[in-house]
Amino acid sequence: xxxxxxxxxxxxxxxxxxxxxxxxxxxxxxxxxxxxxxxxxxxxxxxxxxxxxxxxxxxxxxxxxxxxxxxxxxxxxxxxxxxxxxxxxxxxxxxxxxxxxxxxxxxxxxxxxxxxxxxxxxxxxxxxxxxxxxxxxxxxxxxxxxxxxxxxxxxxxxxxxxxxxxxxxxxxxxxxxxxxxxxxxxxxxxxxxxxxxxxxxxxxxxxxxxxxxxxxxxxxxxxxxxxxxxxxxxxxxxxxxxxxxxxxxxxxxxxxxxxxxxxxxxxxxxxxxxxxxxxxxxxxxxxxxxxxxxxxxxxxxxxxxxxxxxxxxxxxxxxxxxxxxxxxxxxxxxxxxxxxxxxxxxxxxxxxxxxxxxxxxxxxxxxxxxxxxxxxxxxxxxxxxxxxxxxxxxxxxxxxxxxxxxxxxxxxxxxxxxxxxxxxxxxxxxxxxxxxxxxxxxxxxxxxxxxxxxxxxxxxxxxxxxxxx
Numbered sequence: 001x002x003x004x005x006x007x008x009x010x011x012x013x014x015x016x017x018x019x020x021x022x023x024x025x026x027x028x029x030x031x032x033x034x035x036x037x038x039x040x041x042x043x044x045x046x047x048x049x050x051x052x053x054x055x056x057x058x059x060x061x062x063x064x065x066x067x068x069x070x071x072x073x074x075x076x077x078x079x080x081x082x083x084x085x086x087x088x089x090x091x092x093x094x095x096x097x098x099x100x101x102x103x104x105x106x107x108x109x110x111x112x113x114x115x116x117x118x119x120x121x122x123x124x125x126x127x128x129x130x131x132x133x134x135x136x137x138x139x140x141x142x143x144x145x146x147x148x149x150x151x152x153x154x155x156x157x158x159x160x161x162x163x164x165x166x167x168x169x170x171x172x173x174x175x176x177x178x179x180x181x182x183x184x185x186x187x188x189x190x191x192x193x194x195x196x197x198x199x200x201x202x203x204x205x206x207x208x209x210x211x212x213x214x215x216x217x218x219x220x221x222x223x224x225x226x227x228x229x230x231x232x233x234x235x236x237x238x239x240x241x242x243x244x245x246x247x248x249x250x251x252x253x254x255x256x257x258x259x260x261x262x263x264x265x266x267x268x269x270x271x272x273x274x275x276x277x278x279x280x281x282x283x284x285x286x287x288x289x290x291x292x293x294x295x296x297x298x299x300x301x302x303x304x305x306x307x308x309x310x311x312x313x314x315x316x317x318x319x320x321x322x323x324x325x326x327x328x329x330x331x332x333x334x335x336x337x338x339x340x341x342x343x344x345x346x347x348x349x350x351x352x353x354x355x356x357x358x359x360x361x362x363x364x365x366x367x368x369x370x371x372x373x374x375x376x377x378x379x380x381x382x383x384x385x386x387x388x389x390x391x392x393x394x395x396x397x398x399x400x401x402x403x404x405x406x407x408x409x410x411x412x413x414x415x416x417x418x419x420x421x422x423x424x425x426x427x428x429x430x431x432x433x434x435x436x437x438x439x440x441x442x443x444x445x446x447x448x449x450x451x452x453x454x455x456x457x458x459x460x461x462x463x464x465x466x467x468x469x
Contacts, residue, residue: 028308034342036303036315039335040186040238041293043368043393043461044361045283047235048182048290049272050086051076052165052205052244054113054145058098059430064248068427072247072262073102075427078418079266080107081456081466083273088242088287090145090165091133100136104436105414106458109286110137112144121153140329143288154201159326161201163291168204169211169244170230178206178230180239182294187239197324200291206230206241209268210249214259224267231275240290243268262427281393284462285332292332296371298322305338311346313382315369320376333357333368340365343384350386357460359393366393397459399467407442407469413457415442418466420452429454444469 041048057063059070080087087108092115094100103110112129114121130141142162146154149167157164170178180187181194192199207230212223227243234241245268249261276282285293299319306314315336321327333356340363349358359366372378391411398410407415415435420428432453435442438460447453447469458464 028310030306031309033304033306034338036305036336036338038297038300042283042285042335046280048240048283048285050088050242050287052088052242053247054090056089056099058096061095069248071427074429074431076247078429079269081464083269084464085272086286094132094136109288111141111288114144115147116150117148140331143291151202160329164201166202169208179204180234180241182240205244207243209243210245214251214253220264220267224271227271228274231272235280289332292330296330296334305342307342311384315380318377327373333370335366335368337364337366346384347390348386349388349390350383351388354380358390361393397463397465407455409440409457411459412438412440413459416456418454
């Protein structure tokens with residue numbers, strides 16, 4: 001039987017042991033390190049190509065519900081799935097749940113459309129729009145589109161607005177290269193100085209396909225041929241190309257003929273897709289993410305990845321701001337690559353908020369990392385004992401139909417079910433249902449007679465495809 005003092009001493013010693021044990025970590029011994037590189041494009045892609053528009057109108061919105069333009073949003077998304085093209089909407093107000101559902105699926109992104117056609121710039125108005133968009137977008141918004149191309153207020157924008165699209169575009173796509181600059185030795189910049197904030201905040205689109213048809217009197221085939229030419233060049237020089245077209249454009253040309261945008265939009269998507277070879281890849285980023293990626297990639301000064309004997313990696317990253325902007329809200333992952341031998345044979349990983357995805361690209365390990373730009377140096381730990389498999393990035397997404405009940409995907413994907421009345425116009429599609437969780441199987445609802453059905457899918461790498469059921 002111990003005395004009171006002995007009891008107190010024993011309890012004290014036990015508390016010390018518990019505290020020491022709680023603070024103990026598995027001992028790590030660094031075995032070897034490999035220099036890493038930051039990739040020019042997300043997921044080590046060859047280029048970043050995005051189809052842009054202003055404002056998302058759901059089919060029941062009063063601006064479109066009484067015309068064929070009510071199909072515009074669904075038709076654009078349908079084509080984006082079919083041709084594997086990223087969409088981006090500059091928006092001034094959230095017009096119902098359909099927009100949020102569209103963004104959650106992942107084939108399109110969003111940022112601010114400031115209505116400078118109608119009112120002068122006010123920071124409070126901009127912030128209100130941005131807050132509304134972020135609520136449904138699910139990430140930070142750092143880019144905008146200037147209504148009517150009025151950019152006189154760009155110097156008054158908040159410091160964390162990193163990029164802006166004006167209304168200018170490559171006027172003569174037959175003779176002039178589009179502005180596709182995406183950093184030093186990437187893309188084409190003409191004589192523009194992209195070290196200046198103005199060029200980043202006041203950027204022209206690479207092209208405006210519809211205006212070439214409506215104002216330039218080109219045929220859809222001719223305008224599409226020019227787009228393909230620009231995309232080919234962009235892929236060759238690893239640039240960033242955008243093409244802007246309102247999904248609901250509907251104007252007469254100089255010959256007094258009405259040009260309805262939804263009737264000519266598919267050749268635009270086909271042209272963009274045709275600009276990629278079988279061996280080249282699009283990053284899949286939207287416009288907002290693409291600009292954030294550019295800022296984040298530029299900020300990285302050096303990288304090194306170290307392998308430890310407890311089957312883990314540490315990524316050491318040194319960085320510094322290269323532009324007079326506020327980087328603090330950037331949350332787009334940056335892709336770093338290193339020789340896959342750093343894995344030491346491991347093929348699993350524990351994905352986290354800091355490392356949301358990882359792939360093998362030939363002999364390289366690709367890690368997508370979310371950085372803290374308030375720190376000049378940070379270390380990100382990667383556990384190679386997790387349950388998430390590191391898969392080859394070249395694994396193509398393929399869909400197959402089993403009976404009339406299920407659609408199977410070769411990679412985990414999100415799904416969208418579209419339908420169109422038999423014998424209706426090609427563009428007359430509607431969204432029936434969405435499956436917003438990643439899965440290799442989608443169980444179909446009951447399919448009504450009198451319709452043709454289509455299933456689109458998009459995987460975690462942003463690759464999409466579409467099949468007719």
